[in-house]
Amino acid sequence: MLLNIENLHASVGGTEIIKGLNLQINPGEVHAIMGPNGSGKSTLAQALAGKPGYEITAGAVSYKGENLLELEADERARAGIFLGFQYPVEIPGVSNVYLLKAALNARRKESGQDEIDSVEFMRLVREKAKLMQLDQAFLSRGVNEGFSGGEKKRNEIFQMAVLEPDLAILDETDSGLDIDALKVVANGVNAQRDGQRSFLLITHYQRLLDYIQPDFVHVLAGGRIVKSGNRDLALELEANGYDAVLAAAAG
């Protein structure tokens, strides 16, 4: 098992948001977590990535058989966890490729590899940029600086493609995208599915799942997974709405 979450409780600013969540992800699986606003979807993503201020009050999370909760955010990243941010921040003056190269080398160093040489790096970056339909000029721009909403999301998937994580958590990567951008993002994700890499897709809408076929769909409400199923569950949510599904789960 790649990731095993048991009875997770997490608080932000003293308020408990995640209230006893269980989830298991095996290598190669794609899980989608859906839920209404305020159900704790993004909190789960941030807590798994180790964002400071997200306090784990109870429960256990193991990743590759190790206690994930003991690791700092950067250690988790170097261990292969990637978070695609819902709102990627701008870092003025730091070029996209500069950050990416530092990130890639940090991961390589962790696994005992040499730093990537510049020619190889640029070849890799160009290839992945093409996949995400990102312009070359985009690479030397400041990180997310002046990017449109769609560019920011494509940039997240571009980074994921270069860093090749073992577990990618994509937090509402589909929000704010038009249908063309959504297809580009979905293609980028699908290209990364290799039977080993696992994904946790966090989304409010079923729409994304038309393009990325999940193995499992979970409904998150009140900080807990209240229902799990396959792709049909997402379609059911779309057809009947969260309220009906939640009421049925509660009943």
Added chain:
Amino acid sequence: MASKQQDVKELVERKYKHGFVTDIESETLPPGIDESVIHHISRMKGEPQFMLDWRLKAFRLWQDMQEPEWAKLEIEPIDYQAISYYSAPKRDKNAPKSLDEVDPKLLETYDKLGIPLHERARLAGVAVDAVFDSVSVTTTFKEKLAAAGVIFCSFSEAVQNHPELVERYLGTVVPQRDNFFAALNSAVFTDGSFVYVPKGVRCPMELSTYFRINAANTGQFERTLIIADEGSHVSYLEGCTAPQRDENQLHAAVVELIAERDAEIKYSTVQNWYPGDEDGRGGIYNFVTKRGDCRGDHSKISWTQVEAGSAITWKYPSCILRGAESVGEFYSVAVTNNRQQADTGTKMIHIGRDTRSTIISKGISAGRAQNAYRGLVRMLPTADNARNYTQCDSLLMGNQCGAHTFPYMEIKNPSAVVEHEATTSKIADDQLFYCRQRGLSEEDAVNMIVNGFCRDVFRELPMEFAVEAQNLMNVSLEGAVG
């Protein structure tokens, strides 16, 4: 998980790297100042009468002046009678003619500072005029510069060998009465650098001066005068460090730049004077008057500064844009940490038509430091079509520091265009987390964000200084990881 506040606390607890004292016997005047001290300094330096008269005039003006109080600085009262105004390393009467004759301890000091004074200097093509306390110790590359007609020497030598140039230009940009500290400097300055680049000459190398304050309780009052004659070009680098001491030391320098028609002066500073300890004990009081005069048409003066040290920084490198179509630039990074205070900025005085100025100021505050940008853009009635662009950005680290922006604008010409942009941001937890989530350690993440913030200024620095500035930033941020 370490909280943000802890991180910043650790970050500000870095140690000063240049805090050592060189044990050399010094010839130091007893503390205090009166006319006899001025006479003594002038006599020790064997100065001509005009210099003594000039100093005495400054001293008399200074006695009636008050310290400026408008800056956003909290300063312990300075007892000017408790300062010694002259300190020179003891040595044979004859000045050293080569590096071999220089006290090895001095050279060792420079070595610790990483100053390329030996063969490295030759390889790097840097001419160093090293000022140790008040007396210039050695000047390299004089011959090569002389071949180009460039005069680069200590101020004392200039007074001896080029008195006509000194008399003609000294005080024409920063007059003795300019301000309290400039007047004091004019009275008691002991050395500094002098540069003259003749007409049409492009100075064949970057000129560099390292100043170092060593003797305790010694004020350092250096004076620099750079003249770029018509159509000439010169780039000057200034680096500063000082040893660690519990008491405060006063540093009141004056720098005057003169650019004649079509001339260009680029003046770069990396200032890393001792900033005091975590509780604000010790550290340099840095009161500096720097001003450039774009005297001729199409002339250009560009200031670039990285201010990382000093307990107190009071410094406004300025440009008087007198010549038509002259250009003034000010690029600044000011970092304050612990109890450091900086009140720094620039003045752009537009007099000529079609003059242009650019101000890019980046202030970084951490610990309990206070960092203020203070800038004046003045467009006089004669400054038709003058333009200014000002950008002031402040970065806060932690929640105990302060950033302040005081832009002043005086526009007396309707055709002038003045733009001002200002931002204040915290080194956002979100930015840190973003970088860390990509696998960067916290320290690397902070370095990357800060260097990105400073990039617009760093890229104005000459290559070797840009690297030094980045390293200085990284040293400043050492220990950020818990």
